[in-house]
Amino acid sequence: MEKATRQHTKDHNRALVLKTIFANNQISRAEIARITKLTRTTVSNIVADIIAEGLVHEAGIGTSYGGKNPILLSLVEDSRWMIGLDLSHNQFRGAIVNLRGAMRDVITIPMDGHDGEDALKLLYQIVDQLVNKVNHPLLGIGVGAPGLVNTQEGIIINAVNLDWKNLPLTQLLQDRYHIPVSVLNDSQAAAIGEKTFGAGYSGEESMVLINVRHGIGAGIVINGTLYQGDGGCAGEIGHIVVVQEGGELCRCGNHGCLETVASAQALIRKARKGVKDFPDSILPHDPALIDLKEIEKAFAANDPFVRDIVLDTSKYIGMVISDIVSVLNIQKIILVGDMTCFGEPWLNAIHESMLTHSLQKPLLNTKVEIGKTGENSIILGATAMLVNNYSLLFSH
Numbered sequence: 357m358e359k360a361t362r363q364h365t366k367d368h369n370r371a372l373v374l375k376t377i378f379a380n381n382q383i384s385r386a387e388i389a390r391i392t393k394l395t396r397t398t399v400s401n402i403v404a405d406i407i408a409e410g411l412v413h414e415a416g417i418g419t420s421y422g423g424k425n426p427i428l429l430s431l432v433e434d435s436r437w438m439i440g441l442d443l444s445h446n447q448f449r450g451a452i453v454n455l456r457g458a459m460r461d462v463i464t465i466p467m468d469g470h471d472g473e474d475a476l477k478l479l480y481q482i483v484d485q486l487v488n489k490v491n492h493p494l495l496g497i498g499v500g501a502p503g504l505v506n507t508q509e510g511i512i513i514n515a516v517n518l519d520w521k522n523l524p525l526t527q528l529l530q531d532r533y534h535i536p537v538s539v540l541n542d543s544q545a546a547a548i549g550e551k552t553f554g555a556g557y558s559g560e561e562s563m564v565l566i567n568v569r570h571g572i573g574a575g576i577v578i579n580g581t582l583y584q585g586d587g588g589c590a591g592e593i594g595h596i597v598v599v600q601e602g603g604e605l606c607r608c609g610n611h612g613c614l615e616t617v618a619s620a621q622a623l624i625r626k627a628r629k630g631v632k633d634f635p636d637s638i639l640p641h642d643p644a645l646i647d648l649k650e651i652e653k654a655f656a657a658n659d660p661f662v663r664d665i666v667l668d669t670s671k672y673i674g675m676v677i678s679d680i681v682s683v684l685n686i687q688k689i690i691l692v693g694d695m696t697c698f699g700e701p702w703l704n705a706i707h708e709s710m711l712t713h714s715l716q717k718p719l720l721n722t723k724v725e726i727g728k729t730g731e732n733s734i735i736l737g738a739t740a741m742l743v744n745n746y747s748l749l750f751s752h
């Protein structure tokens with residue numbers, strides 16, 4: 357065998373063993389051999405290397421099914437740390453995250469209207485502070501950024517709120533910190549975060565995550581891998597046109613995009629505009645005082661006007677999801693973002709709309725649920741891209 361091929365096989369086997377250890381709390385060498393179909397000798401040799409790296413330790417004794425009781429191996433979850441950043445809200449949030457997605461330190465800096473070069477300085481400020489707190493080997497920096505992102509090259513093509521255009525963020529951060537950097541669109545990050553750290557997902561399954569907040573985006577995971585698209589911009593569903601005639605102008609320049617009728621911003625706009633016609637509504641009568649919190653309160657109190665406008669957003673989201681399911685036949689749809697505050701009724705209305713807008717057959721087994729990683733999904737997903745690249749674990 358040529359040297360390059362041998363090294364490739366070695367890396368591949370090591371990744372298989374690591375993947376199996378990551379997927380289990382505690383596991384014996386024999387069980388790893390059974391799952392990976394590698395020989396026991398190969399597994400033992402690889403495990404010895406991984407233990408020497410400090411990534412895995414012998415954590416206990418398992419039950420014997422004949423013969424000696426097996427030694428159980430477990431991931432040393434703090435053996436490597438990562439820095440994760442969520443730039444998609446009106447504050448920048450950064451955290452130190454370990455290999456199991458536990459956050460060891462969180463820093464939040466409000467944006468206060470900063471954009472362009474100033475926003476970049478704020479980002480450096482957070483990373484500088486976090487780097488100073490790191491006292492374990494640092495794998496790299498993962499960023500979840502809003503707007504249109506070329507994830508392959510780590511370039512923010514256009515993030516309107518931050519006033520970033522064609523910003524080579526991966527390059528800038530690598531030049532400054534000299535460690536690996538991964539930049540994803542926020543919805544793609546949330547998808548891979550849910551897949552890696554959300555409860556109850558098996559490794560190879562497919563899912564679509566829909567992030568419904570100020571804007572709307574999707575992250576698509578196919579057979580366990582994030583699908584980024586040829587240009588790295590897969591999942592830009594917020595600009596699918598859903599109102600054909602007389603739709604509102606969208607920030608992208610088109611009319612009637614999904615974002616103009618189903619995002620948190622669209623809902624707030626509708627509530628502010630409509631409240632004067634519903635004097636009995638418990639919303640504040642001064643439109644300027646209406647925000648998502650007030651709408652959430654009124655929704656919980658069964659305010660008829662608010663229920664109507666909230667559930668109207670579900671109709672459009674359901675339409676778009678049914679199109680996605682018709683194309684991909686993916687059976688797991690996860691919803692995250694501010695709008696999930698409307699919970700089950702909003703979710704059920706989405707499901708109903710899906711069933712009325714498309715062939716029922718592909719939809720019958722489709723499950724729609726709210727994500728489990730909550731407000732941390734973007735930070736966790738941004739770092740998950742680093743964890744999933746097992747070769748990085750060995751550069752220390």
Ligand SMILES: [Zn+2]
Nearest residue numbers: 595606608613
């Ligand atoms: Zn648009």
